Amino acid sequence: MAATDARVLVVMGVSGSGKSTLAATVAERLGWAFAEGDEMHPAANVEKMQAGTPLTDEDRWPWLGTIAGWIRSHLEGGVPGVVTCSALKRSYRDVLRAPGVVFVHVAGDTALIEQRMSARSGHFMPTSLLASQLATLEPPQPDEAHLTVSADRTPQDEAADVVARLGLHPVS
Ligand SMILES: Nc1ncnc2c1ncn2[C@@H]1O[C@H](COP(=O)(O)OP(=O)(O)OP(=O)(O)O)[C@@H](O)[C@H]1O
Numbered sequence: 001m002a003a004t005d006a007r008v009l010v011v012m013g014v015s016g017s018g019k020s021t022l023a024a025t026v027a028e029r030l031g032w033a034f035a036e037g038d039e040m041h042p043a044a045n046v047e048k049m050q051a052g053t054p055l056t057d058e059d060r061w062p063w064l065g066t067i068a069g070w071i072r073s074h075l076e077g078g079v080p081g082v083v084t085c086s087a088l089k090r091s092y093r094d095v096l097r098a099p100g101v102v103f104v105h106v107a108g109d110t111a112l113i114e115q116r117m118s119a120r121s122g123h124f125m126p127t128s129l130l131a132s133q134l135a136t137l138e139p140p141q142p143d144e145a146h147l148t149v150s151a152d153r154t155p156q157d158e159a160a161d162v163v164a165r166l167g168l169h170p171v172s
Pocket residue numbers: 013014015016017018019020021022038084086116117119120121151152153154155158
């Protein structure tokens with residue numbers, strides 16, 4: 001797809017990579033809508049996560065369907081947007097994929113992400129969870145509309161990189 005066709009960006013990657021930070025920065029820079037995929041979980045998933053029970057793929061399909069609905073309504077309404085979703089597996093991205101959707105994969109080395117996770121206040125995320133996320137991650141393949149952003153820069157630099165590489169412009 002031509003870079004300028006991007007209308008919804010899905011900022012993906014393992015926990016602690018900086019998805020929320022980058023997505024909010026890009027959305028602000030462009031004046032695009034912004035949403036946190038994590039806030040679209042059904043109540044049953046929230047209860048499971050609060051109990052420390054890992055979600056299964058069966059738990060994830062309705063959640064991914066809600067995010068896909070957000071994406072579709074923005075595409076159909078002509079309102080460009082940025083949404084976060086770890087989208088670690090290709091099968092998850094298949095639910096979200098549509099013409100106009102580009103995945104922005106925030107990728108960094110394990111030490112950097114561990115350091116960010118341990119510095120983050122109000123979040124408890126054991127290192128073992130990062131290991132399991134990295135084991136689950138299926139990075140986007142060449143046939144998927146995506147770009148990979150290296151996480152080792154400031155959010156502003158990362159956002160400027162995304163905007164430039166996709167040839168995006170602020171909404172007027
Ligand atoms: N480019 C950056 N440079 C320095 N610190 C960053 C950067 N991006 C994010 N951080 C910090 O790293 C931590 C994790 O970032 P963030 O919450 O955006 O990650 P996330 O991928 O959304 O995580 P989660 O999947 O748990 O929601 C936060 O404390 C954030 O302030």
